[in-house]
Amino acid sequence: MDIFVAQAQGRVPVTVFRIRGPITSNVELEQQARAAYDAGARNILLDLSEVPYIATYGLRALHYIYTLLRTSAPEESDAAVHAGISAGTFTSPHLKLLKPSAHALEALKVAGYDMFLEIHRDYDKAIASF
Amino acid sequence: MTTTKLLLPSEQLEALLRQVPLFAELPLDEIHRLAASMRLLTYPVGTLLFIEGDAGDRLFVILEGSIAIIKSLGTPDERLVNVRGQGEFIGEMSLLTGDGRRTASARTAAPTRLLELTRDDFEALMASRPALAHQMLRVQSRRLRDAHDHTIRDLHEKNERLARAYAELQQAQAQIIAQETLRRELRLARDIQQRMLPQRLPNLPGYTLGARMIPAQEVGGDFYDLFELGGGRLGVVVGDVCGKGVPAALYMALTSSLLRAEAGRSASPEQALRALNRHLGSRGADGLFVTVIYGVLDPVARTFSYVRAGHEYPLAWAADGTPIPVPSGRAIPVGLFPEPILESATLTLPPGATLLLFSDGVTESRGVDHALLGHERLRELAYGSHASSAEALCDELLATLAAHQGAAPQADDITLVALRAR
Numbered sequence: 001m002d003i004f005v006a007q008a009q010g011r012v013p014v015t016v017f018r019i020r021g022p023i024t025s026n027v028e029l030e031q032q033a034r035a036a037y038d039a040g041a042r043n044i045l046l047d048l049s050e051v052p053y054i055a056t057y058g059l060r061a062l063h064y065i066y067t068l069l070r071t072s073a074p075e076e077s078d079a080a081v082h083a084g085i086s087a088g089t090f091t092s093p094h095l096k097l098l099k100p101s102a103h104a105l106e107a108l109k110v111a112g113y114d115m116f117l118e119i120h121r122d123y124d125k126a127i128a129s130f
Numbered sequence: 131m132t133t134t135k136l137l138l139p140s141e142q143l144e145a146l147l148r149q150v151p152l153f154a155e156l157p158l159d160e161i162h163r164l165a166a167s168m169r170l171l172t173y174p175v176g177t178l179l180f181i182e183g184d185a186g187d188r189l190f191v192i193l194e195g196s197i198a199i200i201k202s203l204g205t206p207d208e209r210l211v212n213v214r215g216q217g218e219f220i221g222e223m224s225l226l227t228g229d230g231r232r233t234a235s236a237r238t239a240a241p242t243r244l245l246e247l248t249r250d251d252f253e254a255l256m257a258s259r260p261a262l263a264h265q266m267l268r269v270q271s272r273r274l275r276d277a278h279d280h281t282i283r284d285l286h287e288k289n290e291r292l293a294r295a296y297a298e299l300q301q302a303q304a305q306i307i308a309q310e311t312l313r314r315e316l317r318l319a320r321d322i323q324q325r326m327l328p329q330r331l332p333n334l335p336g337y338t339l340g341a342r343m344i345p346a347q348e349v350g351g352d353f354y355d356l357f358e359l360g361g362g363r364l365g366v367v368v369g370d371v372c373g374k375g376v377p378a379a380l381y382m383a384l385t386s387s388l389l390r391a392e393a394g395r396s397a398s399p400e401q402a403l404r405a406l407n408r409h410l411g412s413r414g415a416d417g418l419f420v421t422v423i424y425g426v427l428d429p430v431a432r433t434f435s436y437v438r439a440g441h442e443y444p445l446a447w448a449a450d451g452t453p454i455p456v457p458s459g460r461a462i463p464v465g466l467f468p469e470p471i472l473e474s475a476t477l478t479l480p481p482g483a484t485l486l487l488f489s490d491g492v493t494e495s496r497g498v499d500h501a502l503l504g505h506e507r508l509r510e511l512a513y514g515s516h517a518s519s520a521e522a523l524c525d526e527l528l529a530t531l532a533a534h535q536g537a538a539p540q541a542d543d544i545t546l547v548a549l550r551a552r
Contacts, residue, residue: 022500024541026372026417052500052502053494053502055490055494055541055542056351056370056372056421056490056542057372059372059463060372060417060418060419063417063419063466064417078467078468078469081467082467082468082469085462085467085471086471103502103504106505107490109460110440110441110442110443110490111421111440111462111463112440112460112461112462112463112471113462114460115460115462115471116462
């Protein structure tokens, strides 16, 4: 798995991780996310267009990044997140996904990750959504 | 190799001989005699002058350049004894020792000019000039002392190398022991983990049951469980802790134990899984979570009521291979959120129907070409199977997985649990 990091500017600065190869380990992705966070990144878009599939390690990494970027704002409290996921009104405002492959999307849906992570098909719209 | 032998005018040769300390004090007549008998030789660098063990019948005096004295040339024990330079002589040992053999090899270390003295001339010179013999003896004594010191130093160095090698050997041995201990402990952990799985599947009248779990490493994060509940009902669990290795195995053991305990006292599968989520959440396992499907088979009602927490959807099909619809609701793994979204559903299993629960290690099984087995292929294999029992179905699927995988390493734990209604 290779990770290419770039910066984009929408309404807020967005750090884009373009990932190439299957996500079968959580370590590298978590480390890169932590480094970006420590450098000031608060919004991350994961471009999954070159990821053939995501193993459970990948799901672990996604949850790690989701938790890393989660703030203490009232709309991100445990209660608000649970109510929002149940009602289909909550997705993370800080972590979003771009163009997952069919296999990757299946893994995300089976594990319910599409309930709290927005999935975009268009790069510009994804950046603008932050 | 270019060798030049020159016969120089005697005046010139006498002048050269005077520059050699050994001959510096010789009277003029001896210098004349030596000059008449010695030859001047010129060699390029790298010329082998003589080899250890060869018969030697002449001595050389170095006028210019340098010569390496080497023991055991060309062998693993080859060792540079010394380098002789201008004014020194070499090759005298074979003239002094009884067997006349060279005691070392000699090779020019630079373009070199030598004076060559034959054995006869050497012996005549020694006989006529005892002082010269005495001086030569002093040189020999010094060389012997140097050689002795060199040998002692060499022994010291060898001892030190030996001590270092011994220390490294001890360290390597300690590492081997540690690795072997780790391997033994992992084997033990694997045995313990395997023993945590049902050793014998329950006997459920009207059904055949099958279950298999193949960890990708010594210990894995997958687990399954089948246990009897009251009223002839059967609890069935398949779980997958994210990750592999010892942390996942420990989390798997915790999850499996907690779920079995909660299953016995919960009114519904969903209630049991919510209780499990609270337990796991309170233990704060860093970054670990688990996908689970837990259901209760009621053999009388022929229903399988289950709750799914981010785990693979079950597959169910009738005796003729017709798929039994399975809801594709949404659910989140246990351990991620304080109150997870879970999916509850009930399937009806008519006679001959089969239910298959599995972990993602099955669909994510990769071949040598990295192609995934995938959900579609698994459905084709399951619906098209003519296996005679649930256990036979598991073995049939495992064999297909092994064929798909070929020589590629197993990427994830593989778990299959099947139930077939008679």
